[in-house]
Amino acid sequence: MTSVRPAKVITRHRAGSIHAYVIRPGALGPLEPVAVFQPLPGDDVVESAVRPDLERVVYTTLDRAVCLTRTGDLAWTSVFEPHSDQVHGHRPGCALALDGRTAWIYRPDAMAGRRDADQWVAHDLDSGAVLARQKLETAGHGAVHHVHPLDGSVYLDIGEGQDGSVILRSAAGHGGSPEFLAYPWRDRCLIDLAPDGQQFMTADHGQTDVAFHRHPSGDVLFTLPVEAFGYDPDETFVEWSGGYLTPDTAVVTLGGEGHDEEEWFRHHLIDVRTGTLRGEIAVEVTNPYELVLLGDGSWLTDGPDGNPVRCPGSPLPPAPPLPGT
Secondary structure, eight states: OEEEOTTSEEEEEETTEEEEEEOOTTOOEEOOOSEEEOOOTTOOOSEEEEOTTSSEEEEEOSSEEEEEETTSOEEEEEEOSSOOOOOSSOBOEEEEOTTSSEEEEEEOTTTTTSSSSOEEEEEETTTOOEEEEEEOSOOOSEEEEEEOTTTOOEEEEEEOGGGOEEEEEEEEOGGGOEEEEEOSOSBEEEEEEOTTSSEEEEEETTSSEEEEEETTTOOEEEEEEGGGGTOOTTTEEEEEEEEEEETTEEEEEEEEEOTTSOEEEEEEEEETTTTEEEEEEOOOOSSTTSOEEOSSSOEEEEOTTSOEEEEOOOOOOOOOOOTTO
């Protein structure tokens, strides 16, 4: 399980502990944890996030959110009540705001059998006080947070299984209280936010195309169906993975199954300024979701010892000239 944050801190869950890694400028190769947090006894961690100063970790289990100090002391906990006997089908998620002072918690309460809809809750990271609580019109199995790298808004992509995917955004409103926006689609999955904050990337829930949208409006800049990559749409699909290699270049992953029933996938480069294809990029990964793009031309893969490895970007093919140049 991996959580990636704009502050360049990631976490991995290994041997019952939460390992925190800092992505330092220019540092390549295997990463070593800079902090290790031990969850409370009996806690099976679902997701986690660490503050940039490494002094706080927040994590979720199936029935609560927990915040610990670096020394292992309990800062606060938020129990998801009433108690749920469901052990499958719901994965509470968490993320930290850009400033590291707010913890966002996604509660899939409908699937947990707690109530008829989910909740999205913001806590003060130091005290645990509830800063905002939004009842959602979703019944999700889990969700992925994406923190905007500049304005501090937070996107939430909620997966509802066969019913599709819902994308929400929280941003500071008048008086400082968050305002919540639901985008008008139930058939698109949020893949990534551009590192310069100008746009975001989605994939069709049915995996037939990829689209790029203007932030924050969601207006579609361009869409590329499977056919645009030269594949048969009856045999090839867009993976729910990939993202931004750089502010100008995105990676779209296409997958399928060969005649020998062996699954395959390839990483295609897109110039997001023009919507044009720029060839493929070779990445040594065992599955499409192992690749974690960092937005600066580098990416992470899994090392043999379980630690992430930061790989340098290969030289990109020449970009086509912009219109009018």
